[in-house]
Amino acid sequence: DTGVSQDPRHKITKRGQNVTFRCDPISEHNRLYWYRQTLGQGPEFLTYFQNEAQLEKSRLLSDRFSAERPKGSFSTLEIQRTEQGDSAMYLCASSFRRDTEAFFGQGTRLTVV
Amino acid sequence: EDKVVQSPLSLVVHEGDTVTLNCSYEVTNFRSLLWYKQEKKAPTFLFMLTSSGIEKKSGRLSSILDKKELSSILNITATQTGDSAIYLCAVEAGGSARQLTFGSGTQLTVLP
Numbered sequence: 001d002t003g004v005s006q007d008p009r010h011k012i013t014k015r016g017q018n019v020t021f022r023c024d025p026i027s028e029h030n031r032l033y034w035y036r037q038t039l040g041q042g043p044e045f046l047t048y049f050q051n052e053a054q055l056e057k058s059r060l061l062s063d064r065f066s067a068e069r070p071k072g073s074f075s076t077l078e079i080q081r082t083e084q085g086d087s088a089m090y091l092c093a094s095s096f097r098r099d100t101e102a103f104f105g106q107g108t109r110l111t112v113v
Numbered sequence: 114e115d116k117v118v119q120s121p122l123s124l125v126v127h128e129g130d131t132v133t134l135n136c137s138y139e140v141t142n143f144r145s146l147l148w149y150k151q152e153k154k155a156p157t158f159l160f161m162l163t164s165s166g167i168e169k170k171s172g173r174l175s176s177i178l179d180k181k182e183l184s185s186i187l188n189i190t191a192t193q194t195g196d197s198a199i200y201l202c203a204v205e206a207g208g209s210a211r212q213l214t215f216g217s218g219t220q221l222t223v224l225p
Contacts, residue, residue, distance in 0.1 A: 004155075056212065106154045107154060
């Protein structure tokens with residue numbers, strides 16, 4: 001499968017724990033996005049990388065959230081001290097150029113109990 | 114703040130019907146409008162519409178962008194049960210990130 005890959009697919013964690021998600025974009029794509037989607041809503045932008053540089057972060061991305069893309073390939077999204085409001089689907093997307101469509105991964109569904 | 118509104122929120126039809134989904138937007142420095150289909154998991158890309166490509170068609174699906182009215186429609190003809198999904202409209206606005214602002218989606222259910 002040469003699409004966007006995310007791991008894990010599901011994560012259940014206790015409130016207060018830290019979690020980390022991984023995204024492997026399509027190999028030649030240098031633009032990588034993280035989105036969050038809650039039930040009944042469309043995805044909301046969290047952050048954007050061009051190669052290894054994190055160029056933009058949404059105000060939705062509190063200090064408990066951090067994202068990295070160390071070598072311009074895969075990316076990780078970490079949530080520290082999880083809260084029940086963090087429960088959502090976390091989607092990763094990648095694209096090749098500014099004028100091309102973004103392709104989404106299957107998402108990681110986080111449940112904080 | 115950029116805003117995308119989709120209507121209706123949900124729609125139930127029978128196989129063979131034709132449906133029209135609506136998307137309106139208010140964004141700064143519009144770049145493109147995209148339609149995605151979301152079943153249980155990842156949104157899958159359908160169409161991208163820009164100033165240079167305001168109408169797209171693929172099989173039974175077609176979409177038109179009206180830049181004057183700041184809106185788009187997605188048409189599906191001869192619907193099938195496999196068309197049942199959430200259809201998401203997203204707008205890409207100016208800025209270095211070119212991130213997408215999504216609407217809440219239209220839940221389409223096609224009954225046999």
